Amino acid sequence: MSHELLKISNATGRWSGIGPYYAMFPREFAFDVVEKYSEIGQNILDPFAGRATSIYAAAALKRYGYGIEINPVGWLYGKAKLNPASKGKVLLRNSKIGEIANTITIDELNSLPEFFSYCYTETVLRYLLAARKALSWDKSSTDATLMAIILVHLHGNRESSFSNQMRQGKAMHPDYSIRWWQERNMLPPEIDPVEFMINRIEWRYAKGLPENNESKVILGDSTSRLKEIGRKVRTGKQSPFDLLFTSPPYYKITNYYYDQWLRLWMLNGNNKPTWTGEKWKGKFESMTAYQTLLNDVFEDCSKIMSKDAIIYVRTDARKFTLETTKDILSRVFPNKSMKITAQPFSKETQTALYGDKTIKPGEVDIIMHS
Known part of the structure; x- marks a missing residue:
């Protein structure tokens, strides 16, 4: 059901x-x-x-x-x-970000590493810098909703995101990305970011709001x-x-902060991938x-x-993590x-996509009752 x-x-x-x-x-x-x-x-x-x-x-x-x-x-x-703002408020905020984008200076654009000019057009980058500067995503429901939709489309397939061709789930290293694009003569997509976001917002809200x-x-x-x-x-x-x-x-599987460095940059983080030293935020x-x-x-x-x-509890089937x-x-x-139920991987894992070819036993569900 x-x-x-x-x-x-x-x-x-x-x-x-x-x-x-x-x-x-x-x-x-x-x-x-x-x-x-x-x-x-x-x-x-x-x-x-x-x-x-x-x-x-x-x-x-x-x-x-x-x-x-x-x-x-x-x-x-x-x-x-869980708590999306109303469509009208999000659309208005998107329009305002478009206006703020026109005030972004050349100096602000030039202050970014070269990766950004390979990844985004100048028009898109102005919009992203405006959103990064103006959206209080941690305090405002409207800003949080708009920023979340921006993050979804921040990078991914060139035809359906703001960026040059990239993975959607993980941001690759800037140097690797630049080389990859140069070898294929790939340029970022020419899009109107405000209109792009209007279409994505309209689609997301087309069936209404979820109950909470x-x-x-x-x-x-x-x-x-x-x-x-x-x-x-x-x-x-x-x-x-x-x-x-x-x-x-899972123990020694991935660094969520390194892998999400570009989306974290949008949330006022560093403009390049870093291995955070903060507690509980590493690999x-x-x-x-x-x-x-x-x-x-x-x-x-x-x-x-x-x-x-x-x-x-769902966990990794490798010995140390599981035990x-x-x-x-x-x-x-x-x-x-305690009941243990094995959940072997039925298809290639996400880590395999990123170069980890080691054999993995899958995951395990641990279920405990009184």
Whole structure:
């Protein structure tokens, strides 16, 4: 039944697709888990929300979802589809960005690395710089919605994005991209960015707005945010959660910040890819740091779950990631039985697309009941 909601012929399905993002939950999977392992009106928690597919499924299926995501790209996708602003406000804001684009100076354009002139036309780049400067995406619902739609189309196929030919899910390294374009004599597409965005906004809103019931995704670090939720549960301001449904980052798989450097630049980040040194924002090269993260997050989760809560965690089938996850979950939820379900990859993985040809055993679903 829930899969009917995911058709693009209705609002729920159309908004559910916002945001290309690395290693995201398949939408059908998220809706299936929420429908099978929770009931209408129950509370669902995801401390590693990504683009908030789990929380979106909760809202669409009349549950209350609460997610936490540390990466602003994923968080923005989730916020926009859970609580999009009205179409009229977004269209007006898009028009205003077009006006601001005319005030962008040559000096501002010339201050960017050469990658940007290979990736975008001057007209598009003026629009992007105006949006980057003017949109308060972290405070305004209208600005968040417009910025999320910009991010979707920031790079991808040359025929359907702002950029020269690129992958949509991951921004490649600038030097590699320039060489690739030069070898093929490829230029960025000549488009009117305001009109381009009008068409994308109109399509997104064509079937209306998705229903929501105050489900939300919070931008922040779960190791601190969960403690705040714990205080609310203890004082009765927040009901305990009935389903923990999440997928933690996998050990040594990818760096979400490096891979999303161009979208992060749009959100006022660096104008070139960097390996962030901030806590919990890297590739998890350290086994100890990875164990600490999972231990701290799942221990805090255990304190805000209802007595009969169900735990559903999708993780990597490689030995260290899987055993670490199983051991920690067993320790923090000692009174629950554990079921392991293998989910072998049925097609080429996303990491294979980026040059990682190692054999992967797939993923594993860990399900725990009282």
